[in-house]
Amino acid sequence: MFEETNIIAGLEIGTSKICVVVGEQKADGSLNIIGVGQALTQGVRKGEIINPQLVEEDVRIAVAEAEQMANVEIRSVFVAVTGSHIKGFNHRGFHRVLSADYEITQEDVEDVINNAKAINLPMDHTLILDVRQHFMVDGEGGIADPVGMHGARLEVDLHVIHGKTNRLQNVTRLVRGISLQVNDVVFSGLASSLALLTPEQKDLGVLVIDLGAGTTEYAVFSEGILRHSGVLTVGGDHATNDLAYGLKISLHRAEKLKLQHGSALIDETAGEQMVGVTDERGMEIKQVKAVQVQTIVSLRVEEVLKIVAEELAQSGLTHLLRAGVLLCGGGARMANITTLAEKIFQMKCEVGHANGVSGLSQTLDEPEFATAIGLVKYGAIQQRQSTANLLWWLRLWDWFKNLLGLGG
Numbered sequence: 001m002f003e004e005t006n007i008i009a010g011l012e013i014g015t016s017k018i019c020v021v022v023g024e025q026k027a028d029g030s031l032n033i034i035g036v037g038q039a040l041t042q043g044v045r046k047g048e049i050i051n052p053q054l055v056e057e058d059v060r061i062a063v064a065e066a067e068q069m070a071n072v073e074i075r076s077v078f079v080a081v082t083g084s085h086i087k088g089f090n091h092r093g094f095h096r097v098l099s100a101d102y103e104i105t106q107e108d109v110e111d112v113i114n115n116a117k118a119i120n121l122p123m124d125h126t127l128i129l130d131v132r133q134h135f136m137v138d139g140e141g142g143i144a145d146p147v148g149m150h151g152a153r154l155e156v157d158l159h160v161i162h163g164k165t166n167r168l169q170n171v172t173r174l175v176r177g178i179s180l181q182v183n184d185v186v187f188s189g190l191a192s193s194l195a196l197l198t199p200e201q202k203d204l205g206v207l208v209i210d211l212g213a214g215t216t217e218y219a220v221f222s223e224g225i226l227r228h229s230g231v232l233t234v235g236g237d238h239a240t241n242d243l244a245y246g247l248k249i250s251l252h253r254a255e256k257l258k259l260q261h262g263s264a265l266i267d268e269t270a271g272e273q274m275v276g277v278t279d280e281r282g283m284e285i286k287q288v289k290a291v292q293v294q295t296i297v298s299l300r301v302e303e304v305l306k307i308v309a310e311e312l313a314q315s316g317l318t319h320l321l322r323a324g325v326l327l328c329g330g331g332a333r334m335a336n337i338t339t340l341a342e343k344i345f346q347m348k349c350e351v352g353h354a355n356g357v358s359g360l361s362q363t364l365d366e367p368e369f370a371t372a373i374g375l376v377k378y379g380a381i382q383q384r385q386s387t388a389n390l391l392w393w394l395r396l397w398d399w400f401k402n403l404l405g406l407g408g
């Protein structure tokens, strides 16, 4: 029985691929990746399921592949969600300290947290996650624990992620339809961040950008806490579509051309250098200027990164990113992406790698697996917490038995 609960599976239904990662949490808390399954997606647009039948089939394929590799039966999964309907925002709770000497008590803290949690989400939306930020006392921020401090006004922000109920149900219904339990629904940008970030990076302040095919998710951490998040409904497809349109070639050929010759920067020295557009069999059918390909691709990638930079600037958190920017998602494989990102964000930008897990083969240590690996890490954290809670209850029960003289 223990072995079953020890297996944790993550499922990402991305716009370009479905990915299942299976991890095994050992008794010492360490996490070992033991299986992975993938399938190219049909039926997902901009992170959302538009053809459940097609997606269901692809999920089955990816799950079966992961099960075979891990040699386990997957019964439940942590599922990533994304799409334009998912919103992240900060909600502030206020509380007036009422005691005569204005000393802040635990009750004041509970009151301000409850006030922050009193959120009016749109009727058709469901809460996915709320993360408490540090407290403010009389406008002074960054306070981890205000109990015992003096002040008249206590405030706290909650970072809230929510999504449209029916779109979230589309995902959970599909997963349950193939006889898998849904342990939890996790925002993809958060899952990717969990895969890549060390506790130090979260403390120092970092922005994670997941450059997917139809969406781009981002998350900002500082002082160890998730501070801000968002989803853009543009991703790598943006560049592929433009290449297809601009060069009058099929999407399939444009995607291939992008992977082979796309770059986030224009090589000014390339001059008249030509590159080949190939068909399905790899036969060259046309030649185009390398600079033309680079120009189209780099403009689109720049556009996506600039939107993230603008949203980050609006959040007022840019100055907190002492660990810079980490990129993941398939788009992070693009040539010169970090150089372009550094130009836009004016700080250190790197491609992130999963950490804190063992058993990662070289193929799995690629940026497009960040979300699914992060889901497994998320599951492992939840499992550790529920084990800790169980131990706490068992200790309480022991204490109770002793008190009542039932021990023995």
Ligand SMILES: Nc1ncnc2c1ncn2[C@@H]1O[C@H](COP(=O)(O)OP(=O)(O)O)[C@@H](O)[C@H]1O
Binding pocket: 013, 014, 015, 016, 017, 018, 211, 212, 213, 214, 215, 235, 236, 237, 240, 255, 258, 259, 262, 328, 329, 330, 331, 332, 333, 334, 335, 367, 368
């Ligand atoms: N070497 C590469 N250069 C540029 N883009 C790439 C490369 N490899 C993958 N991509 C792009 O990454 C995107 C897919 O990333 P992925 O994280 O798997 O997306 P999703 O999770 O949305 O399915 C596609 O737009 C693809 O073109």
Ligand SMILES: [Mg+2]
Binding pocket: 012, 014, 015, 188, 210, 212, 213, 329, 371
């Ligand atoms: Mg993705």
